[in-house]
Each structure stands twice: as structure tokens, then as C-alpha cells.
Amino acid sequence: MIRTRFAPSPTGYLHVGGARTALFNWLFARKHNGTFILRVEDTDAARNTEEARQAIFDGMSWLGLDWDEGPQSSGDLRSPSSPSSSYYQSQRNPIYDAYFEKLLAADRLYKDGDAYRFRFDRKPITMQDLVCGEVTIDYRDESNTPDMVIRRSDGSYVFHFVNVVDDLEMKITHVIRGEDHLMNTPKHLQLIEALGSQPPQYAHIPLILNADGSKMSKRDAGAAVGDYPKQGFLSEAVVNFIALLGWSSKSDDEIFTLTELIDRFSLEAINRAPARFDFEKCKWVNQQHIAKISTEKFADLAKPFVEAEILPITESYPAVIAAVKEKVRLLSEVPSAIDFLLTDTAPVDEETIAKAKANPNSALLPALAELMATLNDWSADIAKEAITTVATANGAKPGQLMFPVRVALSGRAHGPDLGDIFSILGKEKTVARLRSFLE
RNA sequence: GACCCGUUCGUCUAUCGGUUAGGACUCCAGGUUUUCAUCCUGGCAAGAAGGGUUCGACUCCCUUACGGGUCGCCA
Numbered sequence: 001m002i003r004t005r006f007a008p009s010p011t012g013y014l015h016v017g018g019a020r021t022a023l024f025n026w027l028f029a030r031k032h033n034g035t036f037i038l039r040v041e042d043t044d045a046a047r048n049t050e051e052a053r054q055a056i057f058d059g060m061s062w063l064g065l066d067w068d069e070g071p072q073s074s075g076d077l078r079s080p081s082s083p084s085s086s087y088y089q090s091q092r093n094p095i096y097d098a099y100f101e102k103l104l105a106a107d108r109l110y111k112d113g114d115a116y117r118f119r120f121d122r123k124p125i126t127m128q129d130l131v132c133g134e135v136t137i138d139y140r141d142e143s144n145t146p147d148m149v150i151r152r153s154d155g156s157y158v159f160h161f162v163n164v165v166d167d168l169e170m171k172i173t174h175v176i177r178g179e180d181h182l183m184n185t186p187k188h189l190q191l192i193e194a195l196g197s198q199p200p201q202y203a204h205i206p207l208i209l210n211a212d213g214s215k216m217s218k219r220d221a222g223a224a225v226g227d228y229p230k231q232g233f234l235s236e237a238v239v240n241f242i243a244l245l246g247w248s249s250k251s252d253d254e255i256f257t258l259t260e261l262i263d264r265f266s267l268e269a270i271n272r273a274p275a276r277f278d279f280e281k282c283k284w285v286n287q288q289h290i291a292k293i294s295t296e297k298f299a300d301l302a303k304p305f306v307e308a309e310i311l312p313i314t315e316s317y318p319a320v321i322a323a324v325k326e327k328v329r330l331l332s333e334v335p336s337a338i339d340f341l342l343t344d345t346a347p348v349d350e351e352t353i354a355k356a357k358a359n360p361n362s363a364l365l366p367a368l369a370e371l372m373a374t375l376n377d378w379s380a381d382i383a384k385e386a387i388t389t390v391a392t393a394n395g396a397k398p399g400q401l402m403f404p405v406r407v408a409l410s411g412r413a414h415g416p417d418l419g420d421i422f423s424i425l426g427k428e429k430t431v432a433r434l435r436s437f438l439e
Numbered sequence: 440g441a442c443c444c445g446u447u448c449g450u451c452u453a454u455c456g457g458u459u460a461g462g463a464c465u466c467c468a469g470g471u472u473u474u475c476a477u478c479c480u481g482g483c484a485a486g487a488a489g490g491g492u493u494c495g496a497c498u499c500c501c502u503u504a505c506g507g508g509u510c511g512c513c514a
């Protein structure tokens with residue numbers, strides 16, 4: 001039975017690299033009908049706040065990565081009050097004490113001031129990493145690998161020790177973590193050997209870098225998972241994109257749902273080289289996912305962004321939304337794509353307006369307005385027909401008149417289909433905007 | 440500095456000794472859409488360098504260069 005875990009420490013935000021680590025652990029567990037565990041490594045009291053913990057849960061939930069065991073899950077209910085049931089390291093101290101005694105009894109610990117150091121076995125340690133292959137670190141060189149402190153002077157335990165104990169206690173079978181832990185692994189292997197236990201299998205995945213190849217830190221664009229929903233990304237798009245960073249489906253397909261990712265995932269297909277974060281492609285992936293969801297779902301997801309811009313949500317909202325669904329890459333682009341359909345005070349592109357006014361075909365706009373004003377019925381087709389009538393009567397092609405009309409109605413060069421604009425705006429507003437354009 | 444991992448178009452990647460080195464993002468050019476977008480077609484663009492091994496190397500080995508990681512009483 002496969003058991004994987006994601007063990008973040010609360011830092012106030014969920015890093016995109018951490019999110020991908022979580023994703024790979026989750027995918028591996030789901031793929032093999034295993035168990036995915038969330039464990040909070042909150043031993044650093046200074047950073048351990050309620051908000052910091054919540055950021056992890058929120059990020060995981062938004063991404064759609066549910067955990068079988070961990071805080072707030074059913075697995076946490078086995079025995080709510082005992083340390084062995086907690087998935088917070090800060091509450092598991094009695095367990096660590098017991099393991100500490102074992103190392104003491106095995107004569108592998110010695111005091112350094114009030115702290116305790118673990119005495120490494122001075123020999124080469126070879127590990128079989130599922131991603132990196134065979135890696136050997138030589139522990140005979142003491143200057144390179146000094147004995148490590150596992151219990152501080154204040155009595156608290158360090159990461160290496162508690163991490164290993166928890167993985168053992170929680171019967172983790174596969175540790176999938178960032179490559180920054182590769183050099184820690186032989187230390188963990190030594191600890192496990194001294195404890196007389198069998199180690200899990202390890203898979204170290206390459207890090208995610210900024211577009212310029214530098215290390216991605218908290219402030220860098222795209223670093224915090226919590227920023228993605230604010231920017232108008234769909235969670236499935238973000239999951240899809242980060243899965244592509246360092247992993248390949250070995251096919252020409254790139255757009256996958258969570259379910260499809262589970263189906264195709266394998267540790268063998270993970271790369272060894274670090275990947276750079278390409279924000280443009282991330283947006284493209286988002287656009288692909290927007291195209292896949294229903295108009296109703298798109299409308300719901302876009303609504304908060306529209307409301308944030310204080311745009312009135314009228315009865316024409318569904319039609320408005322449908323008109324721009326295929327035109328945006330981010331949900332946050334929706335308000336500026338639809339504002340001219342909902343209000344008369346939307347900002348316009350002066351440059352485009354100047355260009356349209358200089359267009360000779362703009363001279364036909366008044367005639368078009370008057371013709372439209374006389375129409376009894378109004379629809380996208382009837383309005384378009386009016387354009388054809390005016391254009392041909394004046395020796396112009398209908399297509400040539402469409403640019404000036406578009407600009408007169410929207411104030412921009414790009415936007416929804418003209419027919420959609422006609423039907424959403426209605427006859428009165430269309431005529432009014434055409435009339436006022438040249439004034 | 441020492442140790443570890445890595446290096447295919449600008450970016451993400453395919454290739455597991457024999458390919459005109461394929462796909463995607465971006466960009467450019469056409470086409471469809473009487474408009475915008477979508478979409479379609481085409482184009483630009485890559486094996487870090489040098490040595491081996493081999494009939495044959497992007498693929499295996501070595502060296503160098505470059506990138507990343509690790510060397511805490513942080514996690």
C-alpha cells in the first residue's frame with residue numbers, strides 16, 4: 001500500500017514549488033490507490049501562526065488536492081487527543097522523545113554543550129533515487145559531513161530528526177520532495193539505519209526557477225499559490241501548468257484535467273533539470289481551460305471580478321459573458337472586456353478612436369445610424385444587414401465599415417463579435433453611440 | 440571553496456545508438472471568420488565545448504565550461 005505525504009512548514013504562503021511537490025505526491029498516491037497525507041511541520045514557533053497554517057490549507061483546497069490523513073481530515077479523527085494522531089509536529093513531542101531514547105540507547109548520540117549530536121557512520125552512503133538514480137555521498141570525510149545536531153540546547157528537535165521519525169511512524173512508502181533535500185537524504189538514511197528501520201523510497205524533483213533562471217522567492221511573480229485565484233487563473237489550469245514543469249506526459253497533449261493527470265502520471269517521467277516558470281504559457285494553459293468549461297461556470301467564476309469593478313450585473317449578463325468567453329486568457333480580463341456593454345462610461349482607447357475617425361468609411365456612420373433608427377425589428381442579423389445596405393449604397397465593402405462601427409460602439413479595436421455587440425447593446429444605444437461618435 | 444545534481448529551439452519538452460532532431464508557448468507571414476477572437480497552414484529557432492567508445496552518438500564514458508542545489512542548535 002503506497003503512502004505519500006506533503007510536509008510543508010507554515011510560512012504564510014504556499015509556494016508554487018511546494019504546490020507542485022504536493023501535486024506529485026497526490027498524483028502518485030491517487031494513481032496507485034494509495035494514501036496521501038498532509039503533515040504540518042510547525043516546529044518553528046516564530047513562523048507558526050494561524051494564518052500561516054491556513055494558507056497551506058487554502059492553497060491545497062483551491063488546487064483540489066485533498067488529503068486522506070492530516071489536519072481537518074477524517075484520518076485525523078482516529079484519536080483526536082493523542083500525539084500519535086496529530087499531523088502537527090508541534091504536538092508529537094512524546095513520540096520524538098521515545099525515538100531519541102532509542103538513539104541514545106544505541107550509543108549514537110553525544111552531547112555538545114546542552115545539545116545532542118548524532119554520530120554518523122563513517123562510510124559511503126548510496127541511495128537509489130527514483131528520479132536521480134544512484135547517488136553516493138562519502139561520509140568518511142568528516143569535514144564535509146560533520147555530525148549533526150538533532151536536539152538543540154533548548155530541548156527542541158531539529159527538522160532532520162522529526163521528519164524521519166514522522167515518515168517512519170506514518171509508514172510513508174515514497175518520499176517525493178524537492179531536490180534541495182537530496183543532500184539531506186543520506187543523513188536521513190543514517191538516522192533510519194541507526195533506528196533499525198527500513199527507509200522509504202525517495203524521489204527528488206527538480207526545482208522551479210524564475211523566468212531568468214534565478215531562484216524563485218516569496219516576492220517573485222507566480223511564487224505564491226494564493227495569488228493565482230486573484231489574478232483570474234482557474235485552479236485546474238494552474239495544476240496543469242505546474243505539472244508540466246519537470247514532468248512530461250510523453251505525448252503531444254498538454255491540456256489535462258486532474259483526472260487525466262492521475263491517469264498519465266509516473267515518477268519515471270520526471271525530469272532531472274530545473275524548469276523555469278513561463279508566465280505566458282501559464283496564461284495560455286488557462287485560456288485552454290476556460291475554453292473547456294461551460295458558459296455558466298465561466299459566468300460564475302468571472303462574477304467576483306466583474307463585481308469588484310463595480311460593474312452593474314444586468315439581465316444581459318449571461319449574453320455579455322458568453323460573448324467574451326473565448327476572448328480572455330484570465331478571469332481578471334473580463335471586466336475590461338465587457339464594461340462598454342454594461343455602462344456608457346467605460347474607458348476608451350484614444351489612439352484607436354483617432355484612427356477610426358481618420359478612416360474615410362467613418363463618414364458613413366451617420367447614414368447607418370439613421371437607417372438603423374428606422375428599423376422596427378432589431379437583431380444581430382438585421383443590424384448587420386443595415387451595414388451591408390449602407391456600405392454597398394456608397395460603394396464600400398461591408399467589412400470596411402465594420403472597424404469604424406466597432407470603435408464607435410466599443411471605443412476599442414478588439415472585442416466581441418459585432419453581432420453580439422448589436423444585440424446586447426440594443427437598437428437605442430447602438431444608434432446613439434453611432435450618432436455621437438463623430439460629434 | 441568542497442560535495443551533489445543537471446545541460447536539446449528564448450521558454451516547457453519528445454528522443455531511451457541510425458530521425459530532414461518532433462510538439463507546445465512566444466514572435467512573424469498567410470488563410471477562414473464580411474468585424475474581433477477562436478481556428479487552420481506555414482515560418483524563425485536547439486543537441487554548451489573538446490576528447491574518446493562505436494560502422495554510426497543528442498543519446499554511452501572522460502575533461503572543461505555553465506546552471507542549480509547542499510554544506511545551521513532553519514525547515
